[in-house]
Amino acid sequence: MGFAEWLKGLQRRLGRTTPQLVLGHRNLYILPSSFGGLWLLSCVALYLMGINGGSNSPVLLAFLMAALLLLSLFLTHFNLQGLKLQVHPQRLSFAGQDQVYAIKAISKTWRPNIKWRWLQPGAPAQQRQHIRPGQQLVELRWHPPQRGRHLPGRLLIHTTAPLGLFRCWCYWEPPEPIWVAPARQQGPVQLFVSANNQTAKLSSAPNKQSGSDLFEELRPWRSEEGLQRIDWKARARGRGWVVKGFSDIGSSELWLGPDLQLPLETALEHLCDRLCQEAAAGKAVGLRLPDSTKLPPASGRQHLERCLKVLAQLPLPGCS
Amino acid sequence: MFLAQRLLQLTLLLLWAELLISGHLYVLAAIAIPAILLLSLQPHSLVRSHLNWITLVCLLGWTITAITKQENPTTWFTSLANLLWLMASLKLLESVQKRSPRSSALVLLLSIGLAGIFNQNLSASLLQGSCALLCIAALVALEAGPQPLASLLRRSLMLFAIVMPIVLTCFLLLPRLPALWSLPGSRASRTGLSEYLRPGELASLVQSHGMAARVRFSGPPPPPEQRYWRVLVHRQFDGYGWSQGPSLPLAKEQTIPDATILQQWLVEPSQLAWRPWSGHGLPNTTGLRINSGGGLWGGAPLRQRGSYGIVANAKGDDWRKLPPTATDLALPEGSNPRLEILGNSWRQQSTNPVRRLQLARNWFDSQPFNYTLDPGRLPRQSPLDAFLFDRQRGFCEHYAASFSALMRAAGVPARVVVGYQGGRWQQPLGTDTYLLLKNSDAHAWSEIWLPRRGWVEVDPTSWVVPNRVRHSLAASLNDSDRRLLEQRAPAWLQVLTNQWQGLDTRWQLWVMQFDSSAQERFLLPLLHGQRQWQGLIAVAAIGLGFTGAITLIASINHRQSQQDAARLALKDCLIPLAKLQIRPATGETLQQFCQRAAVAIPEQEQLIKCISLHYNSYRFDSNPSPTAQQLRRLRQQLRAIKAELWYYVRKQKDLA
Amino acid sequence: MTEQLQSAIHQLSQVLLGKEHQIRLAIACLLAKGHLLLEDLPGMGKTTLAEAMARCFGLHFHRVHFTSDLLPADLTGVAVLDSVSSQFQFQPGPMFCEVLLADEINRASPRTQSALLEAMANGRVSVDGCSHKLPHPFIVIASQNGLDQTGTSPLPESQLDRFLMRLSLGFPDRQAEAAMLSEQHLPLEALNTGLSAADLEAAQLSVSQQHTSTALINYVLDLVATSRLNANGLSPRAAKGLLKAAKAWAFLEGQSSVTPDHIQAIFSAVAEHRLDGGHRQNQPLSKSILEQVDGFR
Known part of the structure; x- marks a missing residue:
């Protein structure tokens, strides 16, 4: 086994892959930094300067620096220990x-x-x-x-705090x-609209239900409908008593898929963007992919994430 | 980063100021360092691109200065030191440009250490210490991120305080290496006694107020009449001045282990190899020897302040009993003819040296001598004749020189002693008393040989002006002369100066002069002579220091993660409850905890509820924020509750 | 004032037996000028509580039952053409009242819901380009049925944030239910607390003037920061709501200072619906946050 592999194996063992890591003696390493080495040399130089120059102040300074060096071994370790x-x-x-x-x-x-x-x-x-x-x-x-x-x-x-004399480190995976979902890029996507799970192109008529989302029709007013729904503007123009009718497309389902005429990656990028747009608008969309993966229409952040994860996980071209 | 740079710049500025005042900076460095400092204040692209040129110019300037200063071989060290200081400033400039001040801090620390060799007095040491503190603060600032200067300095001071016991232990206990080679330190003092006594020389010396030495006495100080501190013994007279003459044998080094130290001397640097002393006792410091003339020989000029002790010698002083040699009677014939005639007349009047001395005294008393700081120059030809018989105005060295020559002419062996006389008795508050000798205390007197009594000190100056010996120089001068001596400082400043010098003396004696022999003196009694334990004790003490430091830091970290004073007081207050296994759970509020505790200890319900009542009202009632007074009250209340709870807990334990 | 409120709470708990804590929270919500969301299964007394709250302060209230075909105009009102003067005249809808009881709010379409919530946030509605100010106070007490009910549009997270509190009543205990069955409770119509809208306004003013110390604000900040470590963090509006509700709670308790206890008392009501995004969890998320943050301040 070559040295490189041995090193790699060691590194693999060093990298810890637990979901929680408490830094402590078992996973922290500490060595003097290069600055710490210079510091030590300076201590020796000051000490020699002091004893040969016959002055105690460099000696005191050398002792001070040496004590700080030794103390910062602990301080640097403390800075990570227990995190x-x-x-x-x-x-x-x-x-x-x-x-x-x-x-x-x-x-x-x-x-x-x-x-x-x-x-x-x-x-x-x-x-x-x-x-x-x-x-x-x-x-x-x-x-x-x-x-x-x-x-x-x-x-x-x-870390090298507090003085930069020691370097304490650990690894974590x-x-x-x-x-990572495909990049967002505006472009065409394939749309399917289905009613009662009967898939059809968007051109087919959605399943109507009375509601309040889509303006549907004008119809004559019946007295039990209340004053609120009368189209007062029409009345003012003398068109008589008419009522605006609205409908929901609640039960009609919107499905999206990649545009198969484009390269898959580009199509996925377009799809990704469209999904985000629809989700921002609060609409329920489903996902239908060429490999027959289907995600039923729904709205909300969790659904969007699910869809994007599916897109992210599609096999990359070039991979089998 | 910014703060660190500013701190380092401040350090350099302080260092520069200190060196400038002490006079160790070359003119080049004295100008270049502040200039570079100014450049470093504004990072500028022009400076960055021309950094090499700036360095080159500085180096060139330094080389030229160093070469021109090299007439004295001892200045090479000063030159190198100047180079390092210059380099430190250049490094700072570079680091500001490159934004990596760390190595610059290290170079500055080295520079501070180097400055410590040159300047050892207390004020310089304090300045150096604060420079070092600023350097450390700069390093801390680099790592600690943005924070106010005050907290930064507090942290650095805390680091300093925590390592200080370790540093002191190292300093006191670690065995000292002997000097591997000798670094020439600061220049010897420019003023001071010199090897050759020219008439009129001392008179100019006494007008300088430089400090010469400080003496501490184990007992009371000697009375003023006995304060003669000899340094040089001049035996050779050439008709004009006095010099030491052929060297005298040195006595063997004697150590008297258990003798009490009579005097502890702290001497300023001087060009002489001779040290002042009283002439009684023996030196207890290695390297000091007494010669047969009664001089204390230190081997080499004193480049830094030196300290030594004089211990009592029960056997008496050997040098006094050593008989005179021919040199002690030699008088160049015809150099001062009138003096010779006078001396010869005394020789003929009596054979008894004591009688001759009396005749001399009578003669001096009969003449109208004038004691003055400004005697005027004596002629090269027969100078002593001119002094004794024509001018009759002179300073101590005139009297001593001419008296000794007269005694030799009268057939009595005589010599001139130069040293210090008197001194000022200093009694600073809170520190030891000591005698301060200044250059203005320089004095010269005579010594004559009397059979059976040996060498006896005679001070002809005291015949002319008795006050000189009994009081001070100033008291014995007339007004115009006194003005030459006057110090231009108000009294309160004088008091402060005395106080400061007292502290400085202590600093010098206890810290700066703490060498291996001092360490031995300090440790041996403690170790009961068991030297081999020193290393072990040192290691153990340092280990203990580190353990203490780390524990302290851990507890400070812990306390800092805890909150403020009120919170800590609350924590203290709840300790008795913890003894009964009632501890707050995380997420529990104080009120909930107190209710739980009250249920557990129904007897103390009122008391426990008071905790949350007081604490919450302090914490949440006060608008806008609690005052210091409220905090004090809360602490009192909580302390009282804690005391009662403790009482309860103890009672419960006793019952159990 | 506090005594009057206490007696009112006492009376209200005669109406709705065994639910004193929820009633206190609801009153605190009113005092903090917040909107209230009641969420529970049908038949638990949501509507009774809502109506009792309105009656308690003698407030003018409207009750609207939300359905899927309810239009925003059905709430706000419309400009009606006056045939005599041939001019449009604004005819205010049921929203123009002091307390709006929005029954089963999740049955309405998102468009209608958002119209309501906009009015809740701004205190005004605009119809055909004209802005109309809503009365003051204007409080929405919305009720919604539990989830997994077909044909509903649950309130999105952004809208949930506008409700200061979400309460659920839960089943009454056996004793309370027995009293109810034997008709011992006070009928809603008999409620007479003697409190008026002016009293409510005065109480709201006192609540808003309650002092909050830095220590308390730090506690709220810590709670909010801890919540943000998880997926759905509490918004700054939620933090503000926590403080307001705690002030109201302290006021109801008759205490001059707000302490962490008050925050803890209202925390789950204020925070839970923002944390779970409308999907109830088995383990309350708010409780775990309270347990993570040091309650000693």
């Missing part, structure tokens, strides 16, 4: 957008200058954050590679997946 990290449900994101990966951090004390970095190539630059006592969400920038369900990878958490 509790938990996975947190991730927001769904769209490909090509910058995404944040949220981690719940629970701390009893104030922890300054904790730095976070994803260890993948091309990951965003390191972030630093001061952790307050209590619970909080740490939002880490994260570049989604492409649509799909992804694990965020290995996270390096490190949060097991909470993050969903």
Whole structure:
């Protein structure tokens, strides 16, 4: 086994994949930083300067610096020790957008200058954050590679506070997946409107029901209908007593699917955008995919997420 | 980042000011450092692109200055120090441009340490300490994120306070390495006694107010008439001035382990290898030896303040009994003919040296001598004749020099001793009393050999002006001369100065002069001579210090995560209930907790309900926010409740 | 004032037996100038409570039964052509009252619901480009049946946020039900508390002037921050509502200062419907939040 594989195996063992990580002696590593090394050299230089120059003030300063060095070993360790990290449900994101990966951090004390970095190539630059006592969400920038369900990878958490003499770090691989839907792009999609599960193109007449959503017709007024529904404007123009009739398309169902004339990825991007639009308008839509996956029409955020997850998970072209 | 830079700039400014005042900065560095500091205040692209040029110019300037200053070989160290200080400022400029002040802080710390070699007095040490504190604060600021300066300084001070016991333990207990090589430190003082006594030289020295030495006595100080502190013994007379002459043998180093220290000396740097002392006792510091002339020889000029003790010697002083040699009688013939004639006349009147001394005294008393700081220059030719018989105006060295020459002419072995006489008795509040010797206390007197009595001090100045010895120099001068001595400081400032010098003395003796021999003196009695335990005790004490520091920090962290004073008072108040296993659950409010507790302890229901009543009314009633007085009242109330609860808990425990 | 309110609550609990806590919450909701959502199965006394609330303060109330074909105009009113003067005249709908009892609000179409909620937020309605001010106070007490009822449009989360409190009455206990069956309860018509709309307004003013300390505000902030760690966090409006409701609760208790106890008392009523987004959970989410946040302040 080559050294590289051994190193990889070691790294795999170092990265912890539990949903909750309590930082402590078992998973924290600490070594002097390069600045700490220079600091130690300076201590020695000051001490020599003091004893050879016959002055005690450099000696005192050397002792002070050495004591601070040793003390900051503990202080730096304290800065991470006891910090509790938990996975947190991730927001769904769209490909090509910058995404944040949220981690719940629970701390009893104030922890300054904790730095976070994803260890993948091309990951965003390191972030630093001061952790307050209590619970909080740490939002880490994260570049989604492409649509799909992804694990965020290995996270390096490190700190050099309070003096920068030691560097204390640990690794964590949060097991909470993050969903990346296709990028949103406006464009044509395939629409199906069905009544009683009878699928048809939009041109077919929707199933009508009296309601208040769609203006449907004008019909003569009957006295039991009350004054509210009379079309007073028409009355003023002398068209007589007429009533505006409305209808709901409640039971008619709107289904969306990718436009098959376009490349699949582009079609999915259009579909993604359309789904978001419909959801924002509060309409119930269903999803119908070429591989005969169907999601019945519904509205609400949870439904939208379900739809987008399905889109995210479709096999990528080129993969079987 | 910004705050850290400002702190480092402030550090550099303080360091610069300290070095400027102490006079260790070259003119180049004294100008360049503030200029670079000014440049670093505004990050500017022009500066960034020309950083190399600025550095080059500074280096060039330094090289030229260093080369021109090299006539004295000891200045190389000062040159190097100047280079480091200059580099520290350049590093700061670079770090401001590149936004990485960390290494700059380290270089500044080194510079501060270097400044500590040059300047060791209390004010300089305090300034250096605050510089170091600012450096540490800058490092903390880099890591701690944005926060107000006050809290930053508080945190840094806390760090300082926490490591201070460890530092002191290291300082007191860690064995000191001996110096590997010697760094020439600060320049020796420019004023002070010199190896060759020219008539008129001391008179100019006494007009400088520089400090010369400080002495602490284990008992009461000697009376003013006995305060003669010898430094140099001049045995060779060349007709004009006095010098030490051929070197005398040194006595063997003697250590007297259990002797009490009579005097503890703290001496300012000087160009002489000789140290002041009273002439009685033995030095207890290694490297100090007494020569047969009664001088205390330190081996080399004193570059930094030095300290040593003088212990009692029961056997008496050996050097006094050493018989005179031919040098002690030598008088260049014809150099001062009138003086020789006078001396010869005394030799013929009596064979008894004591009688001859009496004749000399009578002669001095009969002449109208005038004691003055401004005697005028004596001629090269027969200077002592001119003084004794024509001008008759002189300062102590005139009297001592001419008296010794007269005694030699009269056949009595005589020499001139130069040192200090008198001194000011300082009694600062709260610290030890000590005798302060200044350059203005410089004095010269004579020593003659009397058979059976050995070398005896004779001060002809005291015949002319008795006040000089009994009181002070100022008291023995006339008005115009006194003006030359006057210090231009009001009385209150004088008091403050005395006080400060007292503290400084302590600082010097206890901290700055704490070397391996002082460590030994401090530790040996504690260890009962068991030296081998020193390392173990040091390690144990340092370990203990660290444990304490870490525990303290952990508890501070814990308390900081806890809330404010009222909350802590509440927490304290609930401790007795916790003893009865009644603890608040998370999410429970105080009122709910108190109700639960009241159910558990029905006897104390009223008391427990009072907790939530008082606390909640403090917390939620006050508009807009509680005052300090209300907090005090709440604390009192809670403390009273806690006391009663404790009483109850103890009673319950006793019953159980 | 507090005594009068106490006696009113006493009377109300004679009407609706065994539901004193819910009545107090409902009164607190009124005092905090908030709208109330009653959610329960049919026949639990939602309407009775709503009507009793209105009668308690002698408020002018209208009751509208929401159906799927209810149009926004049916609530707001329309401009009617006066045949004599040939001019449009605004004829106010049932919304123009002090207390609107919206029965089964989830049966109406989303369009109608949002018209109602807009009026709740703004205190005014606009019909045909004319803005009409609603009376003051204007309080909506909406009731809705439990979920999984066919043919309903549940209120979206954004609309739920506009109701200060959601209450459910639950089954009465055996004793209360026995008293009810033996007709021992006070009939609604016999309710006479002696309180008026002016009294309500005065009480609302006192409530809004209750002092809240920084410690309390910190507690609310912590609760809100903790809720935001989960999917549906509490909005700033919810935080404001929490404080208002707690003030009203403290006022009802006759206490001058608002403490975390008052926040805890109203927390589930104010926060739960915002946390679960209208989908009731088996484990109340609000309770777990209260348990996570330090109640000692």
